[in-house]
Amino acid sequence: MSRIDLDLAHSYRPNPSQDSDYALLPLKMSFEDGGAYALLGPSGCGKTTMLNIMSGLLVPSHGSVCFDGRDVTRATPQERNIAQVFQFPVIYDTMTVAENLAFPLKNRKVPADQIRQRVGQIAEMLDMSHQLDMRAAGLSADQKQKISLGRGLVRPDVSAVLFDEPLTVIDPHLKWQLRRKLKQIHHELKLTLIYVTHDQVEALTFADQVVVMTRGKVVQLGAPDALFERPAHTFVGHFIGSPGMNLLEVEAQNGSLRIGDRVLPVPRPLPEGPLRLGIRPEYLRLVPLSEQGCLPGTVTRVQDIGTYFLVTVDAAGQSLKARLSNETAIPGMGSLVGLQILGDHTCFYQNEELVA
Amino acid sequence: MQLSLEQVGKTVGPAVHLYPMSLSPVPGAVTVLLGATQAGKTSLMRLMAGLDVPSQGRVLVDGRDVTGIPVRDRNVAMVYQQFINYPSMTVFDNIASPLKLGGQPRAEIDQRVREIASRLHIDIFLERLPAELSGGQQQRVALARALAKGAPLMLLDEPLVNLDYKLREELREELSSLFSAGNSTVIYATTEPSEALLLGGYTAVMDAGELLQYGPTAEVFHQPRSIRVARAFSDPPMNLVEAEAVDGGLRLRGGVNLPVDLPGEASRSVTVGIRASALRETARPGDIGIPGEVELAEISGSDTFVHVNTAQGELVAQLTGVHEFDLGAHITLHIDPSQVYVFDRAGDLVRAPRRQEVKA
Numbered sequence: 103m104s105r106i107d108l109d110l111a112h113s114y115r116p117n118p119s120q121d122s123d124y125a126l127l128p129l130k131m132s133f134e135d136g137g138a139y140a141l142l143g144p145s146g147c148g149k150t151t152m153l154n155i156m157s158g159l160l161v162p163s164h165g166s167v168c169f170d171g172r173d174v175t176r177a178t179p180q181e182r183n184i185a186q187v188f189q190f191p192v193i194y195d196t197m198t199v200a201e202n203l204a205f206p207l208k209n210r211k212v213p214a215d216q217i218r219q220r221v222g223q224i225a226e227m228l229d230m231s232h233q234l235d236m237r238a239a240g241l242s243a244d245q246k247q248k249i250s251l252g253r254g255l256v257r258p259d260v261s262a263v264l265f266d267e268p269l270t271v272i273d274p275h276l277k278w279q280l281r282r283k284l285k286q287i288h289h290e291l292k293l294t295l296i297y298v299t300h301d302q303v304e305a306l307t308f309a310d311q312v313v314v315m316t317r318g319k320v321v322q323l324g325a326p327d328a329l330f331e332r333p334a335h336t337f338v339g340h341f342i343g344s345p346g347m348n349l350l351e352v353e354a355q356n357g358s359l360r361i362g363d364r365v366l367p368v369p370r371p372l373p374e375g376p377l378r379l380g381i382r383p384e385y386l387r388l389v390p391l392s393e394q395g396c397l398p399g400t401v402t403r404v405q406d407i408g409t410y411f412l413v414t415v416d417a418a419g420q421s422l423k424a425r426l427s428n429e430t431a432i433p434g435m436g437s438l439v440g441l442q443i444l445g446d447h448t449c450f451y452q453n454e455e456l457v458a
Numbered sequence: 459m460q461l462s463l464e465q466v467g468k469t470v471g472p473a474v475h476l477y478p479m480s481l482s483p484v485p486g487a488v489t490v491l492l493g494a495t496q497a498g499k500t501s502l503m504r505l506m507a508g509l510d511v512p513s514q515g516r517v518l519v520d521g522r523d524v525t526g527i528p529v530r531d532r533n534v535a536m537v538y539q540q541f542i543n544y545p546s547m548t549v550f551d552n553i554a555s556p557l558k559l560g561g562q563p564r565a566e567i568d569q570r571v572r573e574i575a576s577r578l579h580i581d582i583f584l585e586r587l588p589a590e591l592s593g594g595q596q597q598r599v600a601l602a603r604a605l606a607k608g609a610p611l612m613l614l615d616e617p618l619v620n621l622d623y624k625l626r627e628e629l630r631e632e633l634s635s636l637f638s639a640g641n642s643t644v645i646y647a648t649t650e651p652s653e654a655l656l657l658g659g660y661t662a663v664m665d666a667g668e669l670l671q672y673g674p675t676a677e678v679f680h681q682p683r684s685i686r687v688a689r690a691f692s693d694p695p696m697n698l699v700e701a702e703a704v705d706g707g708l709r710l711r712g713g714v715n716l717p718v719d720l721p722g723e724a725s726r727s728v729t730v731g732i733r734a735s736a737l738r739e740t741a742r743p744g745d746i747g748i749p750g751e752v753e754l755a756e757i758s759g760s761d762t763f764v765h766v767n768t769a770q771g772e773l774v775a776q777l778t779g780v781h782e783f784d785l786g787a788h789i790t791l792h793i794d795p796s797q798v799y800v801f802d803r804a805g806d807l808v809r810a811p812r813r814q815e816v817k818a
Contacts (some may be wrong), residue, residue: 144622145592258474282754282765290784300622306757307778326757327780343759344627384760384778407655408692409735409776411476425760428813 103294104261106133108167110175112151118163127149127318128164133262133296135170138288140297140309144341147315150266153298157264158182164296167263185263187254189245189270194355195239199230203252210257223253227287230361243271255287262294269304279309280343293433302342314338330382336454347414347450348386348422350379350443361443362418366395369444372458383425387449388413389435389440393427396440417441459610460485460525461506466515468501475501478515479669481662483645489661489676491647493690497664499647499672506645508532519611532611535604535642539616541597543588543674549575549599550584556607563722570610574602577632582730594621598629603634612642616649630656651693654680663687680813688731694763694774696799697732707795712769716795721808728808731799736765736811737775737791747793748773755783766791 109428111118111128118124126148132157133139141149154160155167158179166175174182176313180276185206193202203348212220234243238249253265263313276355285308288295299305299401305312306326314337315324316327321335322328333339339347352359354372361379399417410425413433422441433439450458460482467478476498483489491499504510505517506530510639517525524532526688535556543552558568575581576679578598580591589594591711597620604612617633634657637644648654654661661675663682670690682688687697701708703726707717710730720728734777748766757763762781766773766789775791783789801811 129679278754278756278765281592285754286785296674302623302759303756306759307755327782330759341624344623346624346627382760405656405658405677408676408679409733410778412656423494427691 103135103292103372104169105171106156106262106294107137107168107171108132108152108155108165110155110167112148112155112160112162112164112165121318124318126155126162131313131320131323133294133338136292136294136425138285138295138297138310140249140299140305140312141315142299142302142305142312142341142353143315144300144316147311148318149298149300149315150317152313153264153266153296155209155351156262157184157186158294183259185254185257185260187250187265187268188265189267191243191250191271193238193246193249193253196237198235198237199241199249203234203256206257214324220258220371221257224256227255227290228252228283238282243274247271248280248287251284255291258291258293258404260293260306262296263376264298265295267295267299269301270405273409277304284308306342314341316341332449332456333380334456336378336380336451339382339449339451343382343384345383347380347382347449350381350418350422352379353378355452357411359444361397362420364397364418366374366397366444369448370458372450377457378454379443380449380451381422381443381445382447383412383423385445386422386432386443387445388415388424388426390401392437393440393441393442394443396442399439399441401435401437401439404435415439415441460518461611461643462518462521463502464516464518466505466512466517468505474667476505476512477668480515481669483643483662484660485643486641487715488634488644488646488657489672490657490659490661491645491664492649492651492654492661493664494649496666497690498667499664500615501667502664503615503645503647506611507534507536509804521534525610528567533609534611535607535609536605536613537600537615537617537714539592539619541600541620543596543599543603545588547587548584549580549588549591552588552599553584553602553606556603558589569604570606572634574605574636575818577636578602578605578629594625597621599619601629601633608640609641609711610642612644614644614646615652618653619649622683634658651679651691653693661691663681663690664689680789681807681810684798684806685731685801688799688801688807692733694734694776697737697773699730699770699773701728701729701730701800702726708798708800710770711772714746714748714770716793716798718798718800718809719797720800725802727803729801729805731801732773732793733799734774734776735798736797737773737793739775739777739781739789741790742794743793745794747790747792749788749790752783752785752789754785754786755781757781758773764789 109130112126113124143149155162186277204217285295297308297315316337322338325345329342353376354374359366397416397417402416403414405412411432413424462482463482465478468476492645511526553571566635580598618775661678662672663670671678671687700711709715748768750766753765753767755764762777764775797811802808
């Protein structure tokens with residue numbers, strides 16, 4: 103297992119001159135040995151490009167990739183000692199489940215008794231012990247993908263295991279079981295795992311550290327609770343959570359905060375000038391209009407989402423959502439309410455970056 | 459437009475696709491058809507559209523029998539999971555095509571197309587061909603065309619299923635405001651309970667070719683007629699625990715007592731339903747504790763779903779926000795006994811939690 107350091111950029115076209123020419127903008131980051139990471143972002147954000155650069159399928163146009171301090175920028179996946187799992191099963195149909203799992207070990211001339219032991223261990227973890235002697239050809243797509251996962255995890259000596267949206271073909275019920283399995287396996291085997299997905303549930307559940315990407319740029323590397331509580335970039339606030347963070351145009355001026363035609367006291371030191379105030383629907387409180395420092399608004403929509411209410415409020419020419427528990431009093435459509443937008447969970451952004 | 463299905467059923471060879479059912483979707487509103495794949499949603503929509511003829515029963519439009527009248531002779535707009543556009547026409551012409559057939563003045567068509575395109579965020583692509591757009595953008599073109607048609611009946615078969623979740627969130631919002639601004643009767647099929655709740659309106663719950671319940675969406679969610687409805691209409695699944703009626707309430711399998719009032723006629727052995735959101739980490743006065751071990755914590759961004767192994771079986775708790783748990787950690791889940799559902803031996807609802815009424 104290895105620590106992976108990236109200091110690079112990648113453009114698929116020659117002589118990149120502007121940001122949009124890059125699939126990956128210049129970045130510098132490290133993946134610690136034994137960590138579970140997810141690369142998360144919408145399609146086209148550069149996450150697969152980054153994965154392919156780490157695996158050695160792609161040589162970056164600029165910069166270097168190091169494994170444990172050793173420059174492997176131009177090394178093949180074999181030379182890097184990487185295991186990979188793709189979206190669709192990559193297995194040998196004519197072999198049994200056990201033979202499929204053993205294949206990567208046999209290739210490396212691992213002694214037979216060690217192979218048997220390791221294959222047994224991996225099959226056990228994936229609940230496939232009873233299927234070891236079955237031919238892969240007869241299995242469902244789900245089962246085949248489980249074999250692919252097993253093949254990726256079977257070698258104890260790999261530098262890292264890279265997953266490219268491995269649960270795409272899996273049915274939703276089995277998905278959460280496999281998420282649990284992967285998490286347990288990471289716990290037990292302590293492999294370095296890197297997982298690409300556009301699905302926030304998969305990313306946040308699987309990974310200790312999530313790399314959020316958009317438009318070729320890493321906008322935050324952090325633990326799931328940090329992405330929720332302190333999004334480093336407005337994109338993270340918007341992308342994580344459903345619905346995402348409310349973002350309000352505000353202006354800080356001489357110790358006060360201007361929102362539309364309202365002026366509120368500044369809650370903590372802020373840079374002067376135009377800012378965006380971010381507050382998650384979970385933390386936006388509805389208060390009586392008489393409460394000090396609140397923003398007045400009108401309720402424009404009330405949705406009973408079953409386990410909670412989603413209330414949309416228009417205030418200062420902008421639209422905000424509040425998520426309210428079934429146990430609180432829910433205002434009717436058209437009511438005038440106060441919004442408490444300042445609190446410990448409020449974030450401030452300048453040029454999309456978190457500043458306070 | 460009042461669509462009415464009277465005892466319609468569909469069999470294909472020996473296979474029953476739809477058992478006889480009657481349904482009159484509320485005119486001018488959204489009716490969500492909610493059910494897993496193979497529940498019969500698409501089969502039912504095809505009968506509504508006139509793409510298929512029912513094996514039995516009648517389809518009425520505003521009281522007129524239209525059973526057997528093909529789709530081209532009805533005024534229906536449809537959108538499928540897989541986007542369908544005219545490949546040789548620009549995005550503008552794709553959206554405008556139903557309006558041109560209607561013979562509207564050019565300026566009006568132009569204005570309408572631009573208005574709908576901007577609502578669906580595709581106004582910058584109007585001069586492009588569909589093939590030059592991403593999948594999500596092409597699906598929005600198909601949606602825009604259906605909306606432009608302004609047909610009295612609009613059938614949408616899982617229209618957002620192939621899009622990523624953030625885009626889905628935005629489009630769902632746009633669609634529901636477009637629906638409420640128009641007069642069309644909208645039928646919207648989905649497999650996702652949360653999508654039904656976000657769309658609001660009315661929901662028809664389907665399972666294995668049967669229509670199980672129809673009513674206002676929130677009411678069906680809060681008062682599911684049976685375990686089957688509750689199962690189809692909860693995500694994560696409702697926790698179901700076998701229980702026995704005892705003096706002063708219920709005893710859950712594994713031995714936890716819940717003080718719950720039951721109607722007199724309830725059977726002795728029942729099933730208790732606990733919504734994942736009714737379980738919490740911190741006790742409040744009157745709560746009952748259920749101890750267990752954490753199997754996995756799934757984080758959705760806004761919520762954490764904790765899977766817990768207990769003497770009552772595996773329970774899922776939905777906690778707001780991001781919470782980290784170690785696998786195998788001890789946890790006690792707490793529940794307010796008044797917040798449980800109770801189903802009798804036949805699976806019919808005998809008790810539901812009280813809920814807050816809100817004027818919409």
